[in-house]
Amino acid sequence: MSRRVALVAAAALPCGKWQTPADAALQVLEHEVLASLVADAVAEAGIDRRDIGSLAFAQCRPYTLQKYFATFMAHYLRLPCTGTVSETLGNGMTAGLAFERAVDDILLGRAKVALALGVNFETATSAAEHMMSSMRATGDVDFQVPFGFTPIAWYAMDAARYMHEYGVSREAIASVAVKNRRHASLNPLAQFRKLITMEDVLAQPMIVEPLGLFEVPPRSDGAVCLVLAEEEVARATGRPYALIRGRGFYHEGAHQISEVPNDMTALAAAQRSGQAAYAAAGVGPSDIDFAEVYAPCTIVEVLVSEALGLMPRGRGAHGAAESETSLGGRIPICTSGGLQSRGHPAYVTPFYTFVEVLEQLQGRAGERQVRDARLALTSAELGNYNAALVHVLEAVR
Amino acid sequence: MTIEVLSRPGRRPYPPRVTATTAPFWEGLLEGRFQTTRCDDCGRFSFPPKVICPHCWSRRILWHELSGNGRLYSSTTIHAAPASFRQEAPYRVAIVDLEEGVRLATRLLGGGPATLDSPVRLVALSYDDGPLFAARPDGGCIASVGLAPRPG
Ligand SMILES: [Zn+2]
Numbered sequence: 194m195s196r197r198v199a200l201v202a203a204a205a206l207p208c209g210k211w212q213t214p215a216d217a218a219l220q221v222l223e224h225e226v227l228a229s230l231v232a233d234a235v236a237e238a239g240i241d242r243r244d245i246g247s248l249a250f251a252q253c254r255p256y257t258l259q260k261y262f263a264t265f266m267a268h269y270l271r272l273p274c275t276g277t278v279s280e281t282l283g284n285g286m287t288a289g290l291a292f293e294r295a296v297d298d299i300l301l302g303r304a305k306v307a308l309a310l311g312v313n314f315e316t317a318t319s320a321a322e323h324m325m326s327s328m329r330a331t332g333d334v335d336f337q338v339p340f341g342f343t344p345i346a347w348y349a350m351d352a353a354r355y356m357h358e359y360g361v362s363r364e365a366i367a368s369v370a371v372k373n374r375r376h377a378s379l380n381p382l383a384q385f386r387k388l389i390t391m392e393d394v395l396a397q398p399m400i401v402e403p404l405g406l407f408e409v410p411p412r413s414d415g416a417v418c419l420v421l422a423e424e425e426v427a428r429a430t431g432r433p434y435a436l437i438r439g440r441g442f443y444h445e446g447a448h449q450i451s452e453v454p455n456d457m458t459a460l461a462a463a464q465r466s467g468q469a470a471y472a473a474a475g476v477g478p479s480d481i482d483f484a485e486v487y488a489p490c491t492i493v494e495v496l497v498s499e500a501l502g503l504m505p506r507g508r509g510a511h512g513a514a515e516s517e518t519s520l521g522g523r524i525p526i527c528t529s530g531g532l533q534s535r536g537h538p539a540y541v542t543p544f545y546t547f548v549e550v551l552e553q554l555q556g557r558a559g560e561r562q563v564r565d566a567r568l569a570l571t572s573a574e575l576g577n578y579n580a581a582l583v584h585v586l587e588a589v590r
Numbered sequence: 591m592t593i594e595v596l597s598r599p600g601r602r603p604y605p606p607r608v609t610a611t612t613a614p615f616w617e618g619l620l621e622g623r624f625q626t627t628r629c630d631d632c633g634r635f636s637f638p639p640k641v642i643c644p645h646c647w648s649r650r651i652l653w654h655e656l657s658g659n660g661r662l663y664s665s666t667t668i669h670a671a672p673a674s675f676r677q678e679a680p681y682r683v684a685i686v687d688l689e690e691g692v693r694l695a696t697r698l699l700g701g702g703p704a705t706l707d708s709p710v711r712l713v714a715l716s717y718d719d720g721p722l723f724a725a726r727p728d729g730g731c732i733a734s735v736g737l738a739p740r741p742g
Pocket residue numbers: 629630631632633634643644645646647648
């Protein structure tokens with residue numbers, strides 16, 4: 194029988210502002226934060242550190258001064274590895290791909306235990322300056338960037354098109370922000386935990402129409418260490434774990450948009466990767482107990498809930514407004530608080546997805562526990578969901 | 591000349607880089623031509639202009655002039671802008687589907703409502719340091735976008 198991989202433990206820094214300005218006398222540095230999380234996560238896993246064969250890092254932001262961060266960390270942790278030590282970069286999907294790097298080393302027999310880990314520090318760099326870099330990451334530098342597109346401008350155009358085609362109000366879409374804040378209020382790792390109302394959301398300054406400040410992601414620092422293991426190793430710990438049941442990936446061969454007109458709000462990559470992950474797991478959307486999706490803006494959560502088959506097409510915003518995706522609803526989505534409220538340290542955001550899924554599947558999510566949570570669905574993406582990576586995980590207790 | 595050329599004072603906030611492949615596109619704009627590459631094997635368009643056909647990977651590429659007429663697929667107004675564009679904010683950007691079946695992203699001029707699926711026309715913009723292009727509602731008068739026709 195082929196190997197199976199389990200997510201056994203996690204440790205994470207609460208999302209927020211951690212990075213210190215360059216001139217601060219006392220610095221908060223990435224490697225110290227992450228080393229401490231590694232020790233916490235491995236202790237929680239109850240595994241032998243000598244079984245760790247691979248370190249799969251999400252690449253740091255360019256603002257991190259320590260370069261060759263992965264090998265520096267292998268040194269800091271004094272952790273010889275027989276699998277691989279690597280740093281992965283894949284836009285918003287960065288941590289999703291690093292997660293896969295760890296999983297693959299276990300599947301290939303190169304490691305019994307692998308760590309997927311990383312740190313994203315960026316908040317000491319101003320938004321206007323940061324956008325000078327991020328605008329070149331989401332568009333054609335010569336044929337789109339000169340017009341002033343920003344990463345979330347594409348999502349805003351999804352919203353405009355969706356509202357136009359399905360007759361959906363801005364309020365229905367904005368309800369996602371209120372719901373996610375309610376979830377975040379119950380999550381100690383969340384950056385914003387104070388409850389908000391629809392009036393609060395609509396009163397915020399416009400960022401990119403029709404999305405205001407509470408409907409787009411904040412800028413966040415964060416750090417996570419995940420411990421993955423062969424299922425045999427996980428079982429031997431005697432602790433509950435999350436088994437990876439299915440995986441799907443699809444890149445549509447387009448960067449933001451291509452010259453060939455398509456239905457932009459259908460998120461074809463999420464549809465295709467979702468179908469592949471369901472098929473691999475032998476389950477369907479109705480079997481899923483909760484979903485933790487990568488959705489930088491409210492509208493993206495709406496669209497991906499439809500693309501993954503959790504909501505009928507054109508009904509995602511209404512479903513959210515009617516509490517179907519709230520804790521206690523038919524299919525809770527983003528019980529962590531999502532990217533708007535839990536926070537969005539972009540290069541490690543998909544790691545936080547797995548942190549939430551593990552807590553839920555282990556039954557340790559406290560007040561935000563999804564009752565009888567057994568099957569979870571996750572997504573990571575890049576661009577305007579031009580690519581998507583979907584996983585199905587199952588609780589084993 | 592099929593698209594209007596409007597003169598704009600000052601320099602482009604973030605000028606595109608020009609290559610031997612894309613130079614005819616940018617030069618054509620200043621003469622009122624909006625052209626892109628078309629594959630001589632499979633007949634499909636590519637935009638931006640490319641060295642090979644992305645659809646069939648043929649190298650037999652020819653220039654083809656487009657009408658500049660299209661429809662507004664989507665649009666947004668950007669309020670929080672990168673440093674280079676701060677002075678222009680808020681500004682509108684759009685996705686336009688040209689009648690030849692080519693989708694592109696650009697600036698949207700004019701201050702009126704941006705009704706999706708309504709007709710738009712491309713215009714060339716001649717800055718002091720070179721060309722750009724934009725879309726504006728079809729039939730929109732020049733005064734409403736605050737631009738003067740290019741002298742001469
Ligand atoms: Zn071709």
